[in-house]
Amino acid sequence: MRQAPRSAALLLMLLGIAICARPAAAAPISLGSDLSTIDICKLISAAEIETVLGRKLVIPPKRFEYYDTQGTSGCWYDAGKNAQKEAFFGYAVLTPAQVYAEQPLYLQKSVPGIGKSAYFNNGADARQLWVKINDRVALVVAFGDEPKEEGAKKIAKLLLDRVR
Numbered sequence: 770m771r772q773a774p775r776s777a778a779l780l781l782m783l784l785g786i787a788i789c790a791r792p793a794a795a796a797p798i799s800l801g802s803d804l805s806t807i808d809i810c811k812l813i814s815a816a817e818i819e820t821v822l823g824r825k826l827v828i829p830p831k832r833f834e835y836y837d838t839q840g841t842s843g844c845w846y847d848a849g850k851n852a853q854k855e856a857f858f859g860y861a862v863l864t865p866a867q868v869y870a871e872q873p874l875y876l877q878k879s880v881p882g883i884g885k886s887a888y889f890n891n892g893a894d895a896r897q898l899w900v901k902i903n904d905r906v907a908l909v910v911a912f913g914d915e916p917k918e919e920g921a922k923k924i925a926k927l928l929l930d931r932v933r
Contacts, residue, residue, distance in 0.1 A: 804863045804906065808832070810844035812931045813924060818859050821912060821920030824848040835862045835909065836893075843909075855914040858895075861924055862909050863932075869899050869907030883925055884908070889918060900925050902932070 810830040819825055826848050833845035843862025850856050872890055880887040884900035891897075892909075896916035900908040908928060910921040 804840055804842045804865070805834075807842045807863060807932075808844075809842055809861050809863065809928070812928060813844060813861055815846065817924065817927065818846040819848070821917050821924060822846070822848045822857055822859060824857050833860055833862060835864055835868070838864060838868055840865055841868070851914075857914055859912045859917075859924075860910070861928060863902075864907050864909060866901060866903070866905050866907050868909075869901050872897075872899060880922065883922060884929060887925070889921075896921075898922060898925055900929070902929065 810832060813830075815826050815830055818830070826846055828847050830844050830846050833843040835841040835843055841862050841864045843860055846859040848857035848859075872892075874888075875891040876889075878889045880889060880898065880900075883898075884902050885904075887898065887900040889896060889898055892911060895911040895913035896918065897909050897911040898918070898921040900910075902908055908925060910925045910928075912920060
């Protein structure tokens with residue numbers, strides 16, 4: 770009979786330790802005029818990307834500037850290649866809003882309910898989700914070798930919750 774109170778006390782103690790060990794929610798990142806100072810790799814974890822890709826990353830996430838576009842800040846996630854040499858990857862990048870408006874459109878599809886406005890577009894390397902956050906900043910999220918539209922929306926929503 771004395772075992773039950775000890776077990777309950779031990780369980781409560783372990784639960785308390787687990788709750789205290791959880792990292793505190795990160796404060797939202799402010800979107801200033803210099804997007805290149807924002808580290809997207811700290812905002813979206815490797816585990817969150819691996820869940821979307823359904824594969825483990827082969828190298829740690831690394832900073833990524835959107836193709837030849839200055840003033841952008843992103844993160845590249847590399848999940849390697851399969852036997853057929855198809856590359857599996859993801860990226861999330863903050864860009865100036867004009868980049869959102871200047872994309873060459875191919876198989877564009879509007880996406881309601883994310884940011885100020887959003888659309889999917891077939892980019893040069895992957896199916897991309899473009900999200901206009903405000904009049905100054907946009908976000909692009911993409912996954913390859915297979916399009917992951919639902920995963921891209923999930924990551925975009927996570928990022929929108931983590932920036933202001």
